[in-house]
Amino acid sequence: MNPHIPRWIHITSLLALLLTWLLPARLMATEKLRIITPFPKFTTDPFQQAFEKRHPDLKIELLRYKTEASIKAVQKGVAEGKAPDLFWASAKDAFEILSGDDLLLPYQSSVPGVAKQVGGQLVHDADFHFTGFALSSYGIMWNDHFTRLHGIPNPKDWEDLTGPAYFGQLAMCTPALSGTTHMTVESILQNYGWDNGWMLLKAMAGNVRQFTNNSIDVPDAVVAGTAGAGVVIDFYGLTNESAGYAVDFVTPKRPSLVPANIALIKNGANPKAAKAFIDFLLTPEGQKLLLLPEISRLPVNPSVYDQAPRNYPNPFTNSDLLNAQPFDVMLSKDRYGLINHLFDAILVKxxxxxxxxxxxxxxxxxxxxxxxxxTTPWFSIPWNIQNAGQISLAREKLDLARKSLGEVPISLELASQKEMLELFPESTQNVPDAQKQAQEKLRGAWLAHTRTTAGEAEKRARESIQALSDPTP
Structure with missing residues (x-):
């Protein structure tokens, strides 16, 4: 001890050093909030900046994965004691999967003004294991130059994408690689029924140039003009339209309106900050950020729409959205893995x-x-009779071709059996080798069925053309 320095200064220095060792590390530095999400940077940046401005002692770390990879990352993080704090995504069935695995914690925010439901659709999980912060619909984005060039009407419904003008011009991702595409496929199956839904999906797939590896590649292709139209979640269409690109977006006649959610992850390191972020998303300040042109999502607070741009879709007043068929999220959850495998086997392969x-x-x-x-002279009666007979026969064969192409290799009854659903679980982790072999055997059978029925469809279509020139009896 230096005799020239007063004793009280030495004692103060020792106490300060002791406090440095005793205080928790997070009080000595900025706290971290870890969020796992498939959302792109342009969506998350405004929320991150506004929240960090409100809470300068907090720093958000965003971990970006596609939806299915996000599910796996949450499962792995909790199992290894390295769980992120929040899961933030559009695909509602992904939250049901994690909730079913007991990996989410319930939290009921007290922020006022948020709707409890829209039409018959609950905004939040009934037990508050996840919270709806925005609403999403799924539909068609198209390039204005494309429709004008081909002289075709702007698409209004899914069936419009099955026409000849869209051959090789449709962009679409696969449900296994995109949670929003999975929701779109599932909503089509729920709205049209199993057989008619797969028939529609196969007719659309026939016009696909190729399936993309990422959902964001779809709107990019439509904007660039390398695709005439694409299957997208609503905010991809709205953001590109508001950015001034020559594109438009439409919600089909049978829409599905599904909440985009956020949830507390079990054993996250910072639940207090996580709850604060959920609350922020629901405040008027957070809800208004959804209206930004680069985000363009549908708020769950009805009062915020007073500040929305002109003609902005409002699910609380728009009759089509208000009357949308409620999305059966439990059905989607139960057959999540089956739908992904079936889509890949018959449509991708x-x-x-x-x-x-x-x-x-x-x-x-x-x-x-x-x-x-x-057109023929009125007196060409024999020719007209023959012509009518050829056309009638050709149409019959064309109808048979379409039915053959639309056949699905597995019935709804079989697809709903417990054994089938358990064979194709929602998670691809820790699947035993014997189960994988059983999956591959079925996938091979589905693919073989698809190739056979497609071959029959092509043959009947050729016969339809031939019937137009063959003499009729």
Missing amino acids: GLPEIQAATKAIHQAHQAIAEKSTL
Whole structure:
């Protein structure tokens, strides 16, 4: 001890050093809030900046994964004691999966003004294991130059994407690689029914140039003009439209309105900060950020729409959205893995055969249309009778071609059986080798069925064209 320095200064220094060792590390530095999300940077940045400005002692760390990879990351993080604090995503069934695995903690925010439901759809989980902060619909984004160039009406419904003008011009991701695409596929199956839903999806797939590896590649292709139209979540269409690109977006006639959610993850290191972030998303300040052109999502606070741009979709007043069929999230959760495997086996693996059949069907459709518009003198009665017979036969064969192409290799009854659903669980982690072999055997059978029915469809389409030139008895 230096005799020239007063004793009280030495004691103060020792106490300060002792406090440095005793105080928790997070009080000595900025706290960290870890959020796992598939949302792109342009969506999360405004929320991160506004929240950190409100809470300068907090720093957000965003961990970006696709939806299915996010599910795996949460499962792994909790199991290894390294759980993130929040899961923030659009795909509601992903939250049901994590909740079913007991990996989410309930939290009921006290922020006022948030709707409890829209139409028949609950905004939040009934037990508050996840919180709806925005609403999403799924639909069609198209390039204005494309529709004008081909002289076709702007698409209004899914069926419009199955026409000849969209052959090789449709962009779409796969449900296994995109949670929002999975929700779109599931909503089509729920709204149209199992058989008609798969028939529609196969007809759309026939016009796909190729399936993208990421959902954001779809709107990018439409904006660039490398695709005439794409299957997207609403905010991709709205953001690009508001940015001034020559694109538009429409919600189909049978829409599904689904909440985008956020949830507390079990054993997260900072639950207090996580709850504060959830609360912030629901405040008027957080809800208004959804209206930014680069985000363009639908708030869950009805009063915020007073500040929305002109003609901004309002699910609380828009009759189509208000009357949207409630999305059965438990059904989606139960068959999550099955739908992904089935889509991959029949539409992705079987795409070349489906495209070949679709091309032949378009050619037959065009040939019938041209034959039907031929004009002949009134006195050519025998020729007109023969012509009508050829067209009628061609249409019958074309209908058979479409039915063949639309066949699904597994019935709803079989797809709903407990054993089938357990064979294809929502998570691909820790699947035993014997189970994987059983999966591959079924996937191979589904693909073989698809190739056979597509071949039959192509053959019947060729017969339809041939019928237009064959003499009728």
